[in-house]
Amino acid sequence: MRNRKKKIYPLAIIIFGLVMVFAAIAVCSVSIKRHLQSEMENTLRDIATQNVLAVTNEIETQFRLLLGFSQRMEKSPSDLEDILEEMSIFVKTYDFKRMGYTGRDGLALTTDGHEFDVSDTTFFQRSMEGKIWITAAIADGFDSREMINVFSVPVYNEDRSEVEGVIFASYNNDIFQKMLSVDFFEGRGYSCIVKTDGTVMAHSQNSPLLEDSNFFDHMLDDDRENDISMVEQIKADMQNAESGAGRCGHVHGRAESSLFYYMPMNENLYDAQWYMIAIAPESVLNERTMPVMYDVRVFALVMLVIAVLGVSFYLYIEKKRQEELVSLAYEDRLTGGYNLAGFRENAKTMTNQTGYVVAMDLTEFKLINNNFGVQTGDETLLELWKVLKGNIFDQEMVARVNADRFVLFLRTSDKEELEERLNGMVSQIAEISNRLKIPVLFPVFGIYYTRTLEEPDKCYGYAVQAKHLVKGRRDRHFAYYDEIDSAQMLMNRRLENSFDDALKEGQFEIWYQPKYSTQEEKIIGAEALVRWRMADGTLLSPGVFIPLFEKNGSIAVLDEYIFRKVCEQQRQWMLDGHELLPVSVNISRVSLYFDNIVERYEKILHSYNLVSKYVQLEITESATVGNDEIAGLIERFHRAGFQMLLDDFGSGYSSLASLNTMHFDTLKLDKSLIDYIGDEKGEKLLKYIAKLGQSLGLHITAEGVENQRQLMFLKNLRCNDIQGYYFSKPLPLEEYASITYSE
Ligand code: C2E
Ligand code: CA
Ligand code: CA
Numbered sequence: 001m002r003n004r005k006k007k008i009y010p011l012a013i014i015i016f017g018l019v020m021v022f023a024a025i026a027v028c029s030v031s032i033k034r035h036l037q038s039e040m041e042n043t044l045r046d047i048a049t050q051n052v053l054a055v056t057n058e059i060e061t062q063f064r065l066l067l068g069f070s071q072r073m074e075k076s077p078s079d080l081e082d083i084l085e086e087m088s089i090f091v092k093t094y095d096f097k098r099m100g101y102t103g104r105d106g107l108a109l110t111t112d113g114h115e116f117d118v119s120d121t122t123f124f125q126r127s128m129e130g131k132i133w134i135t136a137a138i139a140d141g142f143d144s145r146e147m148i149n150v151f152s153v154p155v156y157n158e159d160r161s162e163v164e165g166v167i168f169a170s171y172n173n174d175i176f177q178k179m180l181s182v183d184f185f186e187g188r189g190y191s192c193i194v195k196t197d198g199t200v201m202a203h204s205q206n207s208p209l210l211e212d213s214n215f216f217d218h219m220l221d222d223d224r225e226n227d228i229s230m231v232e233q234i235k236a237d238m239q240n241a242e243s244g245a246g247r248c249g250h251v252h253g254r255a256e257s258s259l260f261y262y263m264p265m266n267e268n269l270y271d272a273q274w275y276m277i278a279i280a281p282e283s284v285l286n287e288r289t290m291p292v293m294y295d296v297r298v299f300a301l302v303m304l305v306i307a308v309l310g311v312s313f314y315l316y317i318e319k320k321r322q323e324e325l326v327s328l329a330y331e332d333r334l335t336g337g338y339n340l341a342g343f344r345e346n347a348k349t350m351t352n353q354t355g356y357v358v359a360m361d362l363t364e365f366k367l368i369n370n371n372f373g374v375q376t377g378d379e380t381l382l383e384l385w386k387v388l389k390g391n392i393f394d395q396e397m398v399a400r401v402n403a404d405r406f407v408l409f410l411r412t413s414d415k416e417e418l419e420e421r422l423n424g425m426v427s428q429i430a431e432i433s434n435r436l437k438i439p440v441l442f443p444v445f446g447i448y449y450t451r452t453l454e455e456p457d458k459c460y461g462y463a464v465q466a467k468h469l470v471k472g473r474r475d476r477h478f479a480y481y482d483e484i485d486s487a488q489m490l491m492n493r494r495l496e497n498s499f500d501d502a503l504k505e506g507q508f509e510i511w512y513q514p515k516y517s518t519q520e521e522k523i524i525g526a527e528a529l530v531r532w533r534m535a536d537g538t539l540l541s542p543g544v545f546i547p548l549f550e551k552n553g554s555i556a557v558l559d560e561y562i563f564r565k566v567c568e569q570q571r572q573w574m575l576d577g578h579e580l581l582p583v584s585v586n587i588s589r590v591s592l593y594f595d596n597i598v599e600r601y602e603k604i605l606h607s608y609n610l611v612s613k614y615v616q617l618e619i620t621e622s623a624t625v626g627n628d629e630i631a632g633l634i635e636r637f638h639r640a641g642f643q644m645l646l647d648d649f650g651s652g653y654s655s656l657a658s659l660n661t662m663h664f665d666t667l668k669l670d671k672s673l674i675d676y677i678g679d680e681k682g683e684k685l686l687k688y689i690a691k692l693g694q695s696l697g698l699h700i701t702a703e704g705v706e707n708q709r710q711l712m713f714l715k716n717l718r719c720n721d722i723q724g725y726y727f728s729k730p731l732p733l734e735e736y737a738s739i740t741y742s743e
Helices: 002-075 077-093 122-128 173-180 215-219 228-239 282-329 340-350 365-390 415-436 456-470 481-497 499-504 542-552 554-575 597-607 628-639 656-660 680-695 708-716 733-740
Strands: 096-103 107-110 115-117 147-156 163-172 190-195 200-203 244-248 258-264 274-281 355-363 397-402 405-410 442-450 478-480 508-517 523-533 583-587 615-620 644-649 666-669 699-703 721-723
Touching (some): 002 077, 002 096, 002 147, 002 163, 002 274, 002 282, 173 200, 215 228, 274 282, 340 397, 355 456, 365 405, 365 415, 415 442, 442 456, 478 481, 481 499, 481 542, 499 554, 523 542, 523 721, 523 733, 554 583, 554 597, 628 644, 666 680
Parallel strands (some): 583 615, 644 666, 666 699, 699 721
Antiparallel strands (some): 096 107, 107 115, 258 274
């Protein structure tokens, strides 16, 4: 699971990075497009501005000319004939269609000899009001195929108080067209001049908009995806003489979308506000973005390929590394074969196999290491490995556990066949001795038969237990797990059955292990430890029978018996006139669950007229962990005056937290903690525990102290008492009494 996580983590980073790159590319392409679009708008604005300048310039030039004539008329109105003649020259030079003059009556005389009434025309009417004017494109009255714009200026009387007439010039609309035909965006852009109502006044040659068409209608063309609000916006801008830019949607199959820029022209000159619009199809933009976008996409693709290659490479390396780690974890360094972890791992693939798990080691292999050196030891193990390996078939396993311990899985259900194979190995192993010139190797095998390899550790454990039956024996090489099973069960049953008789016959003896004060090294008390003296005189250690009695409940009886015996003994020593030293008695976890234990113990104590401080009680740490019921019992014992000793503290249940919630008086540091002395970390832990205990006001006793070094260390810790072989092993009553109450 953790490996998976490790693998996924960098992968996620790479994917995240990739997403970021693509996001950056997307943002980049949008911004490139936007940038180009605004650049295009700028170009359109420039074009429009240029066009406005050019057109305005042209128009102003024409007006200057007309105004020149107007001034002349004002000075000498009688010169009309001459003036018209002069005008004819300018008509040719300036590409006018015609020029003319009209008096107040509206009857016009033109350079091309026409005489007609213009009194209805706007240019006449406006100029009569004193304005200089230019009309929208109109059909030429004399040549309806041509569109013209008419420029007009007023002619005042001498004192300039009244308008006497109007000088006008008709201008072929083509001229505007030519002016507007500035080439931009490879000839795909076009311009037009429109009035604020959208009427197209003039346009460049390539314009799809023609005179008489309407820019707004064009925008709102049925199929264009244009928003009416956009058109309204443009109209509003035009009312306020403001410039702006926009985008005109495409018409499917007919017209493409386009960008445009509009700006007002000189407002004083015209019959209405004119607008210059520069337009270009959006495809121009796309074409410009395309190469950049192409590069961006190529870049993205390259990044993608790099990322994919990177990830694959990473995964490949990671997989290799994992495989290497796995094989290291499963490999025995000496033999290069499996170790126990490898055995377990391999077992997973053969769970449904039936066969024998065999634990093997050599009797007295230590001798070889000690007498022939480690190198020979290693050589021996390698030779041994070769033999075992050579005796393994398909779907079978052999692994080295440690030192000279090996485990095999042999796939047979036939005992005879198995023993034949094992005996074969024994003789091959014996041959190693000749080769390496070492004493004959004596392998022992513990055998466990199993129908499944689902729990390889358990199988190996059973095989090891079986091996103990033959370890050290020179008469047989192997033993089966069933053998111990039945042997032990038989023995256990015998012990359980003889409990009552043993109790009656007083076979349970109490031995006393003295406790010494750390500072003065003086006896300060003892722990009572039970021993079973069998009828044949052998002494059984409590480790053998207590677990049995805990299982069947007899322990409660035994514990109470020991307690009573200790009380009786204390009473005796008291009567003998000795200054009593306290003796602690063990109470099993199981005994605690029997009814009224506190009252019963109190009653016994009182029946011997003893003060409770002389008989202390030891309860193991494992009994107390997270058990409120027991916490309550301890509290009650404590209140009854018993000194409570927390036994085996640190033997694996590590319940520092429970220390201050339970009413113990003494902390008994387990031998396993004392064995830490000499190890830096262990010593730290011990110091910490001792400090904690002392800070809680607990008395501290160290158990299993076996040497001077441990004693010195504990002295330093200001540990109160010492119990251990260094001072004394548990002693039979008389011996204890003799060293304690000798005087
Ligand atoms: P325990 O209560 O932790 O007793 C201490 C054990 O450590 C004793 O083993 C003692 O002989 C041993 N010991 C003391 N000092 C040293 C030392 O320096 N080195 C080594 N290697 N061992 C040392 P024992 O007497 O075999 O008792 C084993 C366990 O049996 C006791 O452990 C206790 O849990 C239980 N036991 C003994 N008597 C009784 C009893 O009357 N009732 C109950 N319920 N349990 C008892
Ligand atoms: Ca104890
Ligand atoms: Ca203990």
